[in-house]
Each structure stands twice: as structure tokens, then as C-alpha cells.
Amino acid sequence: MTIASTAGTTTARLPRWSAAAGTYPQWYEDPLSCLQTTLGSILLEHGLQPVDVLGQACEFAYAPGDVMCEEFYRPVQSDRGVAGDLCPYHDVESAWTTGSTADDLIALVEEHSRVIVAVDNYYLPFRPAYQDVHAAHLVVVPAWRRTPGGDVEFYVSDAQPPAFQGWLSAEHLVASWTSGNPSDTQDVFFSSREIGGRVLTTAVRQRPEELTAGHVLRAFRGNVGRWDDGTAGSSDRVWTGRAGLRRFVDLLCEQAADPTALRPAYTFGWAMQAQAFLHGRFAQEYALTSGDTRAAAIAVSADRVVSAWSNVRLLSAHAPNVSGISALIRRRGEELLHAYEQLAVDWRLALAKEGADAR
Structure with missing residues (x-):
């Protein structure tokens, strides 16, 4: 080369x-x-190793009004396209x-x-x-x-x-x-x-390089920043972070009266679920090689996000055949919010540990 x-x-x-x-x-x-x-x-x-590149980022991003009937759907956020959004820490x-x-x-x-x-x-x-x-x-x-x-x-x-x-x-x-x-x-x-x-x-445009603790912490810092700073205003094309997920859950609850309107959540959720899965793999592999217990906790929390997405996606897919759908959608949506919040807590704990070690 x-x-x-x-x-x-x-x-x-x-x-x-x-x-x-x-x-x-x-x-x-x-x-x-x-x-x-x-x-x-x-x-x-x-x-490049896919898990090391695609697994660093984990976020919530939803574009209301997008057509969501493709396996490969994911809202585009930046001028670097969908690949740049999935690999924000790489060129x-x-x-x-x-x-x-x-x-x-x-x-x-x-x-x-x-x-x-x-x-x-x-x-x-x-x-x-x-x-x-x-x-x-x-x-x-x-x-x-x-x-x-x-x-x-x-x-x-x-x-x-x-x-x-x-x-x-x-x-x-x-x-x-x-x-x-x-x-x-x-x-x-x-x-x-x-x-x-x-x-x-x-x-x-990225040369293969050894994954370092600095790369890992940069990813955790960026992820928690996007979670905390997310927006979901009326003029925002893409709802992001905590604010975006809260509004997304509220939207699902509003749509529960028309179960067919929930169907896109199955498709859209696949991209979010896959990203959480890869982040869990990334954190798990780093924990195994470094012995970092905080990274291991992040891996566990990311897996909880994956499971929570399964509940939301499958419930949305089968909504026409589910009784009491409104209450179930609210419950599963709140579980998804909680799973992301716990993941953000673990990102912060990992960053706080690094700060304490530096002192």
C-alpha cells in the first residue's frame, strides 16, 4: 500500500x-x-477493524417524516453522509x-x-x-x-x-x-x-492504527455530549439525544391509536439497535484487553439498549394484534429511555475515573 x-x-x-x-x-x-x-x-x-470503527459511536437520531421502509434506512445528519455519521471519529x-x-x-x-x-x-x-x-x-x-x-x-x-x-x-x-x-x-x-x-x-481516508485509551475516551466523551446536547425542536430536521428520544417516545404514544402508524419504528429502530450492539461489542473487547471495568459496565448497558430496542421494534411491528397497545408503548418507550440514560451514566463514570487517575 x-x-x-x-x-x-x-x-x-x-x-x-x-x-x-x-x-x-x-x-x-x-x-x-x-x-x-x-x-x-x-x-x-x-x-480497518469494523468493530473498532463502527463501534465507537452510539447515539439516538430520528428524522420525522422520512420514508422508513428499507432495511438500510438511517437518517443522514452531517455533510459526510451516513458513513460519516456512523464513523464520526474516523475520516x-x-x-x-x-x-x-x-x-x-x-x-x-x-x-x-x-x-x-x-x-x-x-x-x-x-x-x-x-x-x-x-x-x-x-x-x-x-x-x-x-x-x-x-x-x-x-x-x-x-x-x-x-x-x-x-x-x-x-x-x-x-x-x-x-x-x-x-x-x-x-x-x-x-x-x-x-x-x-x-x-x-x-x-x-483512514490508515489502520492501534486503538488507544485516548481513542476510547474520546468516543465516550463524544457520545455523552451528543446525548446531553440533543435537540428536538419544531425546526429540527433530525431529533437527537435525550430530547429527541423523549419526543420520539411521545410520538409513538400519540400514534398508538393507529397501530399501522407505528410500523416505521420497526425499520428505523434497526439502525439504532445495530449501533448500540456494535458499541457494546467495542466496549466489551476494550474491557477484555485493557482490564477496564468501567468499559465492561458500558458494554452491559449498551446490551440493555439493544434489548430495549427489540421490545419497541417488535411491539410496533405487531401492534395491530396487541391489546392495550397504548400502555405497552408507553412502558417500552420509558424502558428505552432508561436504558440510554444508564448508558450515559456509565460513559460519565468512565470519564470521571480517567480524570481521577490523571490526578
Whole structure:
């Protein structure tokens, strides 16, 4: 690997990935969605450990009014795109763009070396939903080629079970990439929004480095700051932190009279739940290597947030069949608030310990 510096930015210049060199790196853990697994795979390609990068941040962010019917949905907060929001402590960014033809996709792969492509599982022969269920998904496309007969094929990497990677005809991929993804009663959560030829391009300008106590404390400090300083005013496009979660819980309670209105919480909550899971993994692994008991406590609290999200998501998904939904939504929402508050307490305790040690 060579390192080139342009405009004051150090950028890792990787050789273009080629299927001749082996399979594309894949990364998957439950309960992650394709958003985390595709980004994690690209981080691996750059020599970075996904848990160390994606696991540092943990926050609440909700955009009222957003369309939330995709597995990979997460509200974008910053000008660094969704990848920057998930990796706020690293030099990573992303941007959405669109295309409509195989030539468009070839050009994007050539320009960015690899891209994350939005697809409809209905048109992908390697997905269990093939020719059965419409559902939005993400895959990594790092290469393309022409067959001896002149047809175009793309290399597709999909870490989500049952996991696949290999060459796929442009016909299949482009049909999936440009699908209308119509509403499907078999998957009411991840259908009904057009795929529309969307592509997520990514830039990783971060060299692999050893994780230090300073990095860990920076993450804890930033997380508790975003929790305390969150906003949820009438003019805020994204509700964040403690204030945002309180208003989100109130909104769920208001919507309980119309159970179908609660459905988006199942989709939206996946991104928040996955981030809490990764933060717990991050804190747990740091605690094991450092012996830091405060980090171990953070890992436990992050797992409580994961469990609390499971309760909110599943209750919202099955609300039409649940009696006494209003009281249950309030109860589960308050449990979620409490879980985040306990996590924030443990962040503060870890930071206070560091301050005491410094004295």
C-alpha cells in the first residue's frame, strides 16, 4: 500500500480489488443490517477493524417524516453522509448517487473502485426471496468484466445470510438496482419504495492504527455530549439525544391509536439497535484487553439498549394484534429511555475515573 497526500489529506491508495486475487472481504454479525455489513466490508478492505470503527459511536437520531421502509434506512445528519455519521471519529464519508444502466454502474465502479448498490431481493438469484418477495437491500460491487461472449457481469458481495459472492449478469443486477420495489404483503417493512438506481459511494481516508485509551475516551466523551446536547425542536430536521428520544417516545404514544402508524419504528429502530450492539461489542473487547471495568459496565448497558430496542421494534411491528397497545408503548418507550440514560451514566463514570487517575 502507498500513501498519497493531497490537499493536506492523507489517503490510503489501495490497489484495485480483483476477483483474481481472491474473494472480497465480508463481515457480518447479528443483529446488523446490510448498511453496517456493507460498510464494514469496505473498512476491512482498507485494513480497518469494523468493530473498532463502527463501534465507537452510539447515539439516538430520528428524522420525522422520512420514508422508513428499507432495511438500510438511517437518517443522514452531517455533510459526510451516513458513513460519516456512523464513523464520526474516523475520516470516512459517503454520498448517494443514481444511475440507470450497466454503463452507469461500470463508470461508478471505475471511479470509486467499489460501490454499495441498493437492490431489490426479488431479482437476485442468490437471495431466498428471488422471484418471491420484494424487499430493499444493499450489496457491495467491487468489480465488473466482459465475458468471452461480450456480456457484462458484475462481481457482487453480500455478507447477509445465506451470504454470497461471485459474478452476476448485468441483466439480473440492473433489474434489481432499478426495481420499482412495489408494496409486498409478504414484507410490509422493506418494500413499497422504489430502488431507483441508487448507489452509495464511500471514501475511507483512514490508515489502520492501534486503538488507544485516548481513542476510547474520546468516543465516550463524544457520545455523552451528543446525548446531553440533543435537540428536538419544531425546526429540527433530525431529533437527537435525550430530547429527541423523549419526543420520539411521545410520538409513538400519540400514534398508538393507529397501530399501522407505528410500523416505521420497526425499520428505523434497526439502525439504532445495530449501533448500540456494535458499541457494546467495542466496549466489551476494550474491557477484555485493557482490564477496564468501567468499559465492561458500558458494554452491559449498551446490551440493555439493544434489548430495549427489540421490545419497541417488535411491539410496533405487531401492534395491530396487541391489546392495550397504548400502555405497552408507553412502558417500552420509558424502558428505552432508561436504558440510554444508564448508558450515559456509565460513559460519565468512565470519564470521571480517567480524570481521577490523571490526578
